[in-house]
Amino acid sequence: MIPITKPMLDEREADAARRVILSGWITQGPEVAAFEREFADAVGARYACAVSNCTTALHLALLAAGVGPGDEVVTVSHSFIATASCIRYCGAIPVFVDVCEDTFNMNPAQVEAAISPMTKAILCVHQMGMPCDLSSLAAIAARYSLPLIEDAACAIGSEIIWKGNWERIGKPHGDIACFSFHPRKIITTGDGGMITTKHKHWDDQVRTWRQHAMSVPDTVRHRSSRVVFESYPDLGFNYRMTDIQAAVGREQLTRVSEIVATRRRLAMRYQAALRDVPGLILPVEPEWARSNWQSFCIRLADDCDQRELMQSLLDRGIASRRGVMCAHRELAYRDKEPWRSFEPLSASERSQDRGVILPLYPQMTDNEQDSVISAIAQVLARDCVA
């Protein structure tokens, strides 16, 4: 069986977890602090704050940006549902714009037109690790004095040309960026998230909120030789990462460059081998972007059936996934909570219905990849090409 993905974990991560467990301090503590510093260095950020996952990261990022009840946030529907749901956690209204079909990313041309007097922020996504058009989006955000929040859940190790230089996603190039360490992403801590920002007061704020908004953290109280009473001046959350997760994350972080290089090599191999297969449209990497290829999503021509191709692959022991979902089509959104879309979301819907995500993981052998490639060519030749 060829899986859709596989985390890269070995004795190093197991030893790191063991070391923390035997240390006697297992929740947010010194390992989290060290992971934050190392992560900030890795992406070129000033401030990094670890949290329980990327969904809670996005919730805190939106709150830090001042998003509240009745506000509008311009975003995409074509994303994992957490992107839109975080806006609703704030009592705010998602305003969906369409994507560009070649990159599956937010269409900047629609963003400006979707901005209203109620707009409080722009929430963009680096979908499947492909950097979105940050320079256009940052220019629009600046023109309207709106904060730009980056959902970088899948984008650890992806790069973009910024003022002439290659830089990693997460500096951040907007105001704040959120990462995920779910096993489906590039590196994993089981679950986990990271918030990077360029604003010190936003960093202070999310650090307080993630730990019940307590005035004096437990780590400080434990070290104190004087009795300290904490207070709770604000409504906070328990969005902490544990030290066990952070220790695993520190090991994972040392693997990012190697993982991304391998994923890019395999993605180029897919590109070369599938280029001339009829019935397929391949994903596009703009010349100003270097994707980590968290997912490699092909698009099918209109006469090929998505479910049939996926079933035929599965029958041959090859896992695949359909294109990224659209939140507005789910019952949790349809006919329910307030949201609006700027235009019909036809490119988003087509990307979900015509997209097929292929297996891609750093341990994938050339032989495994070749069997995926030949299976696709066979099935398409049989079912799609007249």
Ligand SMILES: *Cc1c(COP(=O)(O)O)cnc(C)c1O
């Ligand atoms: C995975 C993902 C999330 C959610 O990340 P979690 O860490 O699982 O909460 C949010 N946005 C996007 C685009 C994702 O792919």
